[in-house]
Structures are given as structure tokens and as C-alpha cells.
Amino acid sequence: MQFVPVVDSNQRPLMPTTFARAEHWIKSGKATPFFRKGIFCVRLNVEPSNRHTxxxxxxxxxxxxxxxxxxxxxxxxxxxxxxxxxxWVKDSEEASTNARRARRSRKTPYRPNRQNRKRGGIxxxxxxxxxxxxxxxxxxxxxxxxxxxxxxxxxxxxxxxxxxxxxxxxxxxxxxxxxxxxxxxxxxxxxxxxxxxxxxxxxxxxxxxxxxxxxxxxxxxxxxxxxxxxxxxxxxxxxxxxxxxxxxxIRIYRRQLHVFNPGKDGYRRPYGGSMSQGLKRGGIVKHPKYGKCYVGGEDVQKSRISLHSLDTGKRLCQNAKPADCKFLAYNSWRTVKPSF
Missing domain, CATH: 3.30.420.10 (Ribonuclease H-like superfamily/Ribonuclease H)
Structure with missing residues (x-):
């Protein structure tokens, strides 16, 4: 049996209910459906009959x-x-470290120790x-x-x-x-x-x-x-x-000043970060052509963004206009296999 999480009007969690009862609440106007990180939930619009958990x-x-x-x-x-x-973090940090070491040796033969850096940690x-x-x-x-x-x-x-x-x-x-x-x-x-x-x-x-x-x-x-x-x-x-x-x-690449290798015209485009043309990367949007998908990278020169499939993670396009995308929700992971 599948269950639906329930929260009250102040977003406080209550005991879950069955799908049949949740559907009845939605049809009668007693509850409003919503998704939390891909999980179907309902929010009560009336005072719950019992708050015991x-x-x-x-x-x-x-x-x-x-x-x-x-x-x-x-x-x-x-x-x-x-x-x-x-x-994937270990490999990314290794690539970042190698690039920093190479840059340091090219720019200066000696870099003074900086005591204001944080020591220890995880x-x-x-x-x-x-x-x-x-x-x-x-x-x-x-x-x-x-x-x-x-x-x-x-x-x-x-x-x-x-x-x-x-x-x-x-x-x-x-x-x-x-x-x-x-x-x-x-x-x-x-x-x-x-x-x-x-x-x-x-x-x-x-x-x-x-x-x-x-x-x-x-x-x-x-x-x-x-x-x-x-x-x-x-x-x-x-x-x-x-x-x-x-x-x-959903993997969001760390912001870099530019990519390692320049393009055909010698331009090194910006790379990484958490925002694409004002939209949060990984966020779910609705596009007129591709429907519900999530935001990927961006093309700064052309002011375009890439969109990815929520089911497979594959890129759908690289030239979507931000104005055509209706933002629906923030998101940090996608469902590979639903439970039902």
C-alpha cells in the first residue's frame, strides 16, 4: 500500500494517509497537492481532526x-x-588542484605561505x-x-x-x-x-x-x-x-573562471556555477516544446540555457530562451525509477 505525506496549513508534518483518502480531500477542497523533491504530498486547507503522531x-x-x-x-x-x-567530488578536486599547481608554477616561482587559510576540517x-x-x-x-x-x-x-x-x-x-x-x-x-x-x-x-x-x-x-x-x-x-x-x-559543476581549453576563436567561456541566466541550475521548469525539464548550463554570449530530461538526465537542447521557461520548483535530485 502506498501512502501520501500530509502537512497542515503551517507546513507542520502530520501522519501520512492513503492515496484514496488524499484524492478525496483534494476533490472536496480540503487539501492541496504538491511535490517535495519528487514525493507527492498534500497540504490540508482545514484544521486536522487529530494532531496525534x-x-x-x-x-x-x-x-x-x-x-x-x-x-x-x-x-x-x-x-x-x-x-x-x-x-564525483574527489576527481573534481583533483583536477582543480592540478590546474592550480600548473598555474602557480607558470606565474611565479615562489608563492608565500598564507596563514589566513583555514586549517583542518573535513x-x-x-x-x-x-x-x-x-x-x-x-x-x-x-x-x-x-x-x-x-x-x-x-x-x-x-x-x-x-x-x-x-x-x-x-x-x-x-x-x-x-x-x-x-x-x-x-x-x-x-x-x-x-x-x-x-x-x-x-x-x-x-x-x-x-x-x-x-x-x-x-x-x-x-x-x-x-x-x-x-x-x-x-x-x-x-x-x-x-x-x-x-x-x-543532479550534479552542479563548481564555478570556474573559464574552461581549460579555448574554443575555435580563442575565447575561453565561463564554466560552472549555480545559476543560468537568472534560473537556478537543477530547478524544474516548464518549456512550451520540451514540457517539464530541469535547467542545465548556459551560453553567456547568446543568453541561452540548456534543458535536461527529468527521466534520463540527457540534454534536450542548448538554445532555450529563459523567457520561454516557466519556473516551477527548486530541485537537487531527479527520480530514475518511481515507486509506482
Whole structure:
């Protein structure tokens, strides 16, 4: 059974409802439909009959290529969502570093040390991965009354005799501790061991996990996120809802002064950034010819933008006029496979 998230007129999340009831509310004018990051929701136009909320947990199964998320109460499984991990930051930072080093050697033989630069922190690639988990849970918290968050506590590779590295200097350890502290601001966080908690409970319930880690089925990643949510709120010994929404983050390239290689006329066009001719990149727009799509890059000289398909991510055109595009909503990921 599929469920629809519900919020009141002040955007406060209530308990989800069924599609049939949501449809009845919309037809009678009691609710207004809207989408939140691709998730169909309804907003009540009247005072809700009951504001009591049950315990609703979010289970998170981290992964290097795919990640699983489950939103569940004791009675129902409301949402199973699988995301492609943010795995392109490391290569982008390496290219940026190499370009900066080459430029530095060409311009000056010696660059003085600048003490005003920030020291320490989390590496960009590590922070991007953990930050995406926080963003996803924050979106869930705006449409579900989240009371608990469970996450599988991944461990970094330890080094023999490396006490300082093993306890505090591993980027993964530093990144996950920062992520846990940020998630605690949303709801209490419970950390689960991959074997003693997730695996043994899965075996006890008779659930199997697929070895095809890149598949978009429930048994790939969402089965573990469901188990963690089950451990927090309880319920039946098996999920009644195994539909999975597969989503992929929209990559927005970091702003550069210009591209590395000049064009035929020797002009180095600007590259990257978060805006295209006044429209937010990744934002959903409606075009007279291409329908609903999202905004990509821009041509500064011609004042044109590129549009991309919401289904495949492929570029539809490079010469769309911004005036022809009606902005609909901000967006940061697209749905690869809907849940129904």
C-alpha cells in the first residue's frame, strides 16, 4: 500500500494517509497537492481532526555507490528510497588542484605561505557524501513527523600501531561523527552495527539481501534500512511495502573562471556555477516544446540555457530562451525509477 505525506496549513508534518483518502480531500477542497523533491504530498486547507503522531523512524544504509533510506512507523512502511551516492567530488578536486599547481608554477616561482587559510576540517569528497545524507533526512523531516534516526555505523580501515589515525584522523571517522552531530539536531540518532544488529536481525526475520549492489530492488539496500527502522519502532516481521524510488543527485559543476581549453576563436567561456541566466541550475521548469525539464548550463554570449530530461538526465537542447521557461520548483535530485 502506498501512502501520501500530509502537512497542515503551517507546513507542520502530520501522519501520512492513503492515496484514496488524499484524492478525496483534494476533490472536496480540503487539501492541496504538491511535490517535495519528487514525493507527492498534500497540504490540508482545514484544521486536522487529530494532531496525534506516532513514532516514525528513518533508517539509513550507507554505501559507496548506492544508499538506502526507509521511513517507517510500527504499523506501516511509508517510503523506501534509494539514492546514487555523491562520488564525483574527489576527481573534481583533483583536477582543480592540478590546474592550480600548473598555474602557480607558470606565474611565479615562489608563492608565500598564507596563514589566513583555514586549517583542518573535513576533506571535500568526504563531506559531500555525509552532507548528502543530512540533506535527505532534512527533506523527510519536512513531510514526515520523524522521531528517530537509525544509521549503520560504518568503520574506517584501522592501521596497526596508528592510535591517533584510528581514533580521530581518519577522514571517514571525522566525517561520520560530524554527520551524526548534525542529524542529532533533527532527531535522536541510533547507531547500528552491520553484523550484530542489521545482519542478525535480517536473518531472524527471514529477509535476504541481494549481492547486486547496483540494482534498484528492495533487497539491494533498502532491506537494511528497513531493518534499522524496524529495530527502532517495531512492527510486523516483514515489510508490506517494498516499492523503491530510485533517485540520482543532479550534479552542479563548481564555478570556474573559464574552461581549460579555448574554443575555435580563442575565447575561453565561463564554466560552472549555480545559476543560468537568472534560473537556478537543477530547478524544474516548464518549456512550451520540451514540457517539464530541469535547467542545465548556459551560453553567456547568446543568453541561452540548456534543458535536461527529468527521466534520463540527457540534454534536450542548448538554445532555450529563459523567457520561454516557466519556473516551477527548486530541485537537487531527479527520480530514475518511481515507486509506482
Amino acid at each position: 506516532q513514532a516514525v523512524a528513518v533508517g539509513i544504509d550507507p554505501g559507496s555507490k548506492r544508499e538506502g533510506y526507509t521511513v517507517k512507523s510500527k504499523a506501516h512502511t511509508y517510503l523506501n528510497q534509494q539514492f546514487h551516492a555523491v562520488d 576533506p571535500p569528497s568526504t563531506k559531500a557524501r555525509w552532507q548528502f545524507k543530512i540533506r535527505v533526512v532534512k527533506v523527510f523531516a519536512t513531510i514526515f513527523p520523524i522521531s528517530d534516526i537509525g544509521i549503520e555505523d560504518v568503520k574506517a580501515i584501522t592501521k596497526k600501531g596508528g592510535k591517533r589515525w584510528n581514533t580521530s584522523f581518519s577522514p571517514l571517522e571525522v566525517g561520520k561523527q560530524w554527520c551524526y552531530s548534525e542529524l542529532e539536531k533533527i532527531a535522536p540518532v541510533t547507531k547500528f552495527d552491520g553484523y550484530n544488529d542489521t545482519y542478525l536481525t535480517r536473518q531472524e526475520l527471514g529477509l535476504k539481501k541481494s549481492k547486486a549492489k547496483l540494482s534498484n530492488g528492495f533487497n539491494a539496500h533498502c532491506v537494511d534500512s528497513w531493518v534499522m527502522a524496524y529495530l527502532m519502532v517495531g512492527g510486523d516481521s516483514g515489510p508490506e511495502n517494498t516499492a523503491v524510488r530510485e533517485c540520482k543527485p
